[in-house]
Amino acid sequence: MSRSSGLVVILTALNLEYEAVREQLTDLRVRRHPAGTRFEVGRIDKSDCRVALGLVGKGNHPSAVLAERAMAEFTPAAVIFVGVAGGLWPNVRLGDVVVASKVYAYHGGTSENDGLKARPKAWEIPHEADQIAQYVARSTAWCQGLPEGSTPKVHFGPIAAGEVVQDSGISKEARWIRRHYNDAVAIEMEAAGVAQAGHLNRALPVVVIRGISDHADGTKAATDGQNWQPKAARHAAVFATALARELTIDKPSHRDGVDQDGSPAMQMTNRNIATGNAHVGVQAGQIHGSVTVGSNVDRPSDLVASIAELRVHLKQAHLDGQLDEETYAAAESEVATAAECVPAGTPAKKSRLMVALKRLRGLVADVSELAARIAAIIAAVRSMS
Numbered sequence: 001m002s003r004s005s006g007l008v009v010i011l012t013a014l015n016l017e018y019e020a021v022r023e024q025l026t027d028l029r030v031r032r033h034p035a036g037t038r039f040e041v042g043r044i045d046k047s048d049c050r051v052a053l054g055l056v057g058k059g060n061h062p063s064a065v066l067a068e069r070a071m072a073e074f075t076p077a078a079v080i081f082v083g084v085a086g087g088l089w090p091n092v093r094l095g096d097v098v099v100a101s102k103v104y105a106y107h108g109g110t111s112e113n114d115g116l117k118a119r120p121k122a123w124e125i126p127h128e129a130d131q132i133a134q135y136v137a138r139s140t141a142w143c144q145g146l147p148e149g150s151t152p153k154v155h156f157g158p159i160a161a162g163e164v165v166q167d168s169g170i171s172k173e174a175r176w177i178r179r180h181y182n183d184a185v186a187i188e189m190e191a192a193g194v195a196q197a198g199h200l201n202r203a204l205p206v207v208v209i210r211g212i213s214d215h216a217d218g219t220k221a222a223t224d225g226q227n228w229q230p231k232a233a234r235h236a237a238v239f240a241t242a243l244a245r246e247l248t249i250d251k252p253s254h255r256d257g258v259d260q261d262g263s264p265a266m267q268m269t270n271r272n273i274a275t276g277n278a279h280v281g282v283q284a285g286q287i288h289g290s291v292t293v294g295s296n297v298d299r300p301s302d303l304v305a306s307i308a309e310l311r312v313h314l315k316q317a318h319l320d321g322q323l324d325e326e327t328y329a330a331a332e333s334e335v336a337t338a339a340e341c342v343p344a345g346t347p348a349k350k351s352r353l354m355v356a357l358k359r360l361r362g363l364v365a366d367v368s369e370l371a372a373r374i375a376a377i378i379a380a381v382r383s384m385s
Contacts, residue, residue: 007041007050007321008244009076011067013190016230017083018055020237024145025051029324037069041321049245050321052076056190060105060161064193071201074319078129078205078247079198082240084232085159085188086166086216088177093212094228095152097239098186099133100159100208101125105192106181107162118180122158123195129205130156132246142242143235152211152235157185159208161192169217187216207243211236303342303384306377311335313370322367334360354381 012018022028025042031052032038039054052074056066067079085098092098105121125133136142137154146152160177166187168174177184191208198206211232214220223229314335318328334356341353357378364370 006048006248007052007074007076008247009052009054009067009070009074009079010240010244011054011056011063011070011079011081011194013056013058013063013083014229014233015055017233017237018053020230020233021051021053021082021240023234024237024241025053031073031325033069033073035069037066039070039073044241044245047245049248051241051244056194059163059189060191060193062193063190064197067194067197067206068201071197071204076204078207078244079194080240080244081191081194081206081208082233082236083188083190083210084213084229084236085186085210086214086220087186087212088160088216089157089185092155092185093153094214094223095150095231095235096212097152097154097235098159098210098212099125099137099154099156099239100186100191100210101130101156102158103191103195103208104158104160104181104184105162105196106160106177106184116176118176120180121192123192123199123206125207126203126205129207129247133207133243136239136243136246142239145238146235150235154239155185158183159191159210160184160187161189161195162187163189165189165220166216167214167218167220169215174216186210186212205247207240209236209240209243303377303380304339306373306380307335307339307342310370310373310377311339313373314364317364317367317370323364327363331360331363334363350381350384354378357381 010021012021022040022042024044025040026044026046028040028042030038031041037054039052041050041052043050052070054066054070056063063081067081070076071079087094087096087098101124103123106118108119108121110117110119134156137156140151143151158181160181162173164173166173166177177187188210194208195206198204211234213228213232214223311332314323314328314331317323318325323331337356338353338360341349341356357374361371361374361378364374
């Protein structure tokens with residue numbers, strides 16, 4: 001799976017959580033999944049960090065399914081689950097933010113004659129994501145977007161995820177959690193599903209961020225009446241978008257002339273001089289990713305394969321947000337026309353093929369890799385008899 005380093009998926013369970021994240025985004029546009037799920041893709045403060053925002057609803061099961069769907073649709077750098085939760089420790093105040101160092105699926109167990117025995121299942125936050133979240137939490141910059149005087153504390157600790165709304169400090173379920181998961185600092189209903197989806201997607205980084213809106217002790221109605229849910233959701237959303245920005249910052253490949261592995265770095269300045277009839281064809285310093293020089297298309301079957309490959313790259317550029325919905329649809333139409341014109345090989349078909357490719361190149365001119373691929377195909381078509 002090729003992950004898009006500039007995009008983070010943020011998922012929420014409730015509409016008020018969704019709106020809290022949405023307020024932090026700009027340039028929003030709708031992305032419709034074929035199965036009916038709607039995502040909104042935008043940017044954080046017009047930065048290079050793009051966010052695909054989705055609503056999954058309540059519960060671990062729908063959160064797992066829709067998290068998997070978002071991961072397949074966007075191939076993101078990371079997934080962040082954002083929302084509200086009940087605090088389980090006295091020092092975790094209303095409005096504080098909790099970052100899950102570990103997610104417990106606390107309903108797992110086995111019933112035996114002498115009682116119910118816990119069968120824990122847990123997912124830890126990936127080390128690098130944890131380090132970045134700790135870095136963001138140490139800075140006061142992340143909460144500058146909150147109202148003056150609002151400085152919630154950020155806690156790192158396990159979160160328990162189950163299938164019920166927990167609003168009692170003395171119920172059977174509350175006692176079960178204290179007995180078997182007594183290091184959990186917050187409780188909610190979706191994190192286990194999202195964490196499992198991340199685990200199954202080649203350990204895609206998943207970070208769960210919760211704002212504390214109640215204490216899961218029978219006072220939920222009162223705290224909801226004091227509007228702690230939207231306050232806590234906003235605190236979590238502001239921290240999450242600050243984290244998303246940090247997660248997508250590119251890491252330098254070398255520093256002070258030395259690569260990360262300690263070897264001398266390649267110099268980035270080249271000077272070539274051509275005299276007489278000679279000329280410089282390609283000059284490159286460091287090259288990342290695939291590079292195609294010229295074209296290996298010399299027969300119709302190669303051309304068919306090149307156009308099919310181009311279609312794959314078009315789709316990926318669309319998923320990465322480089323092509324909007326309208327441009328992508330127009331580009332797909334031109335690719336389809338080009339594909340239809342390849343087998344016949346008549347002059348009229350060749351003319352239509354060239355027109356389609358030139359239109360396609362104009363549509364994707366802002367995406368340099370796609371434009372280069374199309375230019376190579378155009379050159380190959382011109383050279384074919």
